[in-house]
Amino acid sequence: MNAVERGSLVRVENLTMRYTGAPKDSAPILRINQWEVGRGEQVVLLGPSGSGKTTLLHLLSGIRAPTAGRIAVDDEDISALPESRRDLWRSRTVGYVFQNYYLFSALTTLENTEMPLMFAGVAAAERRAMALQILERLDLSGKISSHPRQLSAGEKQRAVIARALVNRPRLVLADEPSAHLDAQRRRMLFELLRDLVDQNGSTLIVATHDPELANLFSKRAAMGQFR
Amino acid sequence: MSFIDDIRLASKFLRDRILSTALTILSVASGVALIVWLQGVTGGVREAFVRHATPYNLIVGAPGSPVQLVLSGVFFLDRPVGNISRDVYEELKNDPAVDRAVPIAMGDSFRGHAIVGTTKEFFDPLPGEKFPLRLRAGRLFNGNFEAVIGARVAAETRLEIGAQFRSSHGFSGGEQHAEPMTVVGILEPTGGPRDGAVYCSLESIHEFHRHANEYAESGGTAAPNQMTAVLVRPKDLTALPLLQRQIQMSGRAQAVFPTSALYQLFDTLEIWKRVVQVLCWTVVAVALTSVCITLYSFVEERAADIALLRALGASRTRITRLILIQSLLLSLGGALTGIALGHGLMAVLGGVVQSFTGVDLSWSVMTGWEGMILGALGATGLVFGAWPAWRAYRVAAAEYLA
């Protein structure tokens, strides 16, 4: 194993992504010959609307499979994993902050936060302790019994982040994680997310179309290069 | 314990849609309640009627419907078939094969309770009798117009020892007799039809109708040489068939085994029970369709939730299981609610039946039957949940997430 391989958490090779139904001869949404993200790195994906940011994050989380190519995360070739193994792998390895909130309306903040741990097979008592801990970090201790409809936009966004980080994932994917907030809160949220990821030693990939936010990151990837 | 987690999660999703959940459970429950109720009522009525039928092996009365003879002579429910000659009674009483023959003369009533003319032997317990008659207060009748009343009559009319009342012709509010009757005894309750009658001597009945010749036409017992029925117990049960045949052959009367007449009645009712049963199961099937529709619309409306579950690491089989558990919770919840409802209905109905017939239905908990309903609904719940579960299995997570 060479040094580069040990140092990279995400490796994408010869990837092509074309949505089914698109004409065979049309240009793919994504074409990546070689792309790596190192362990512990924080990378921003910058590109305009429709440039394929969400698509790339879906591929990295294994929710969607590429048309061709190989994606390895933590030396696991996820495109080769059978689907059920990939689901379990995701519950243990990936934290995903979706572009929209996507909290379960039927569940409280605490229950929403515990969810990835449940699918990872963590025992109930431990689940609760871990969820309470991360909610505390995100200043949501007072809202653990609230349902999503009782939360403000900012609280919902933090709850989503809590859920993404609760399983201490090696890879955190965040899709426009502050789209619904004002500029100041957006900046605060970003700082918080970066801090938490840093403390876990996780790797962060954030997607945004906002160059100002992208400037907060030292490592940037323009979506334009993936065409 | 992922299974317990899934049950919790499934019930939270159901609670989130409490209105449709409640309506679905209620519709399953109403069908199940009907089934439980029907089964309980028919089973309970049959059992109770046989239990309380009579300690006598044979009832002898005027030729006609055997069922009517039993319902009138044993349960005091129907009008008498007609009259038989006193000679029939005398012959039975003197028959060496007969242990006991007790006469019954009917035709009058007091506030809907039959007045039964009989002899004191009627009150003597028979060997092995399950519900023997006992006096709670007072004594048996001696002279004319003295009455012993059943426990239910006492409870409903509040007549006490020494109280007087006037009986009427026929069974539903006919002309009142001039001579009042006096209560001399009150019986202990037996839970059977005998609680609902008023007893007096044969002579009292005949005295009443001495001046009422027109009464004979209404089917009641009027003349001293007539009576309604004779209850017979043989010395030896093996003599019973011969005894019955002799009476039947005589042409003057019919002899009926009370329990077999009851079974004959129940067999006729059984066909109707089957019909109603099919209807009940149809109601349940329709209700289960609503389980299917509820879950299907859940999967359609909350596809994003299902996609999110997938994104958070739930496998397709886990999603399928979550939907099937919801289906089970709805169908079993409906079954349990229905069983409870059915028993509630039976309790209400038990009171009604007892007040009309005097038969104490005292519902047993029919565990075998309830277990079968739960099993059947669990299985069909899974079947009806299969389609929405399949839809949930097929949800393409990425399409719903941005």
Ligand SMILES: Nc1ncnc2c1ncn2[C@@H]1O[C@H](COP(=O)(O)OP(=O)(O)OP(=O)(O)O)[C@@H](O)[C@H]1O
């Ligand atoms: N399920 C799909 N089927 C077909 N085409 C799709 C599908 N999802 C996305 N696309 C197309 O793929 C391209 C990239 O979409 P994607 O959602 O990845 O963009 P994005 O960079 O996340 O945009 P935004 O900033 O608006 O969220 C777009 O042209 C979109 O129309």
Ligand SMILES: [Mg+2]
């Ligand atoms: Mg997007």
